[in-house]
Amino acid sequence: QKEVEQDPGPLSVPEGAIVSLNCTYSNSAFQYFMWYRQYSRKGPELLMYTYSSGNKEDGRFTAQVDKSSKYISLFIRDSQPSDSATYLCAMWGYGQNFVFGPGTRLSVLP
Amino acid sequence: GAVVSQHPSWVICKSGTSVKIECRSLDFQATTMFWYRQFPKQSLMLMATSNEGSKATYEQGVEKDKFLINHASLTLSTLTVTSAHPEDSSFYICSARWGGLEEKLFFGSGTQLSVL
Numbered sequence: 001q002k003e004v005e006q007d008p009g010p011l012s013v014p015e016g017a018i019v020s021l022n023c024t025y026s027n028s029a030f031q032y033f034m035w036y037r038q039y040s041r042k043g044p045e046l047l048m049y050t051y052s053s054g055n056k057e058d059g060r061f062t063a064q065v066d067k068s069s070k071y072i073s074l075f076i077r078d079s080q081p082s083d084s085a086t087y088l089c090a091m092w093g094y095g096q097n098f099v100f101g102p103g104t105r106l107s108v109l110p
Numbered sequence: 111g112a113v114v115s116q117h118p119s120w121v122i123c124k125s126g127t128s129v130k131i132e133c134r135s136l137d138f139q140a141t142t143m144f145w146y147r148q149f150p151k152q153s154l155m156l157m158a159t160s161n162e163g164s165k166a167t168y169e170q171g172v173e174k175d176k177f178l179i180n181h182a183s184l185t186l187s188t189l190t191v192t193s194a195h196p197e198d199s200s201f202y203i204c205s206a207r208w209g210g211l212e213e214k215l216f217f218g219s220g221t222q223l224s225v226l
Contacts, residue, residue: 032212043203043217051212098215102153
């Protein structure tokens with residue numbers, strides 16, 4: 001079993017849709033959870049950073065962490081064509097290395 | 111967020127030459143930087159971990175003599191692709207670890223290397 005699993009997509013949605021991106025993980029030592037957005041031929045950009053279980057909202061983005069289920073999600077409301085990118089989940093814990101999911105490619109169609 | 115600068119953005123070189131890529135943390139000190147390789151439509155592949163003042167730690171299968179990493183200061187790490195060949199053509203990305211109670215990784219903008 002991979003340490004972090006993520007639906008690779010690709011995922012296509014119409015503009016204005018709500019997008020749900022998800023990752024599951026196996027290492028209970030992970031405590032910090034991140035979502036990165038990567039445009040083609042660019043470096044990943046940190047979007048959301050959360051600690052332990054709970055929700056965090058930033059504009060149209062909401063990150064959810066359920067440590068009991070080892071499951072994290074990123075929701076994008078009112079999706080825009082500019083949201084078209086690859087989204088990577090990442091996680092870290094004390095004494096652990098940063099681990100990335102394989103990424104989900106999202107296309108938001110106008 | 112913190113800024114990581116990576117140069118050059120793209121480079122074209124002849125087979126057999128060496129290419130150096132720089133990664134700088136502009137507004138914070140990074141004791142640890144990471145180098146990745148990424149093929150089209152694939153995820154990041156960690157190549158090596160670079161710690162300031164010590165030798166880099168390479169992932170399995172990455173040739174140490176081909177990919178030379180130097181982390182001489184708290185704000186600069188370099189990756190040199192030596193005797194480059196067409197199969198080394200790829201997108202290379204660095205990241206720097208921002209320390210503190212909540213550690214974060216910030217990425218450079220990447221370097222597209224094309225070896226002719």
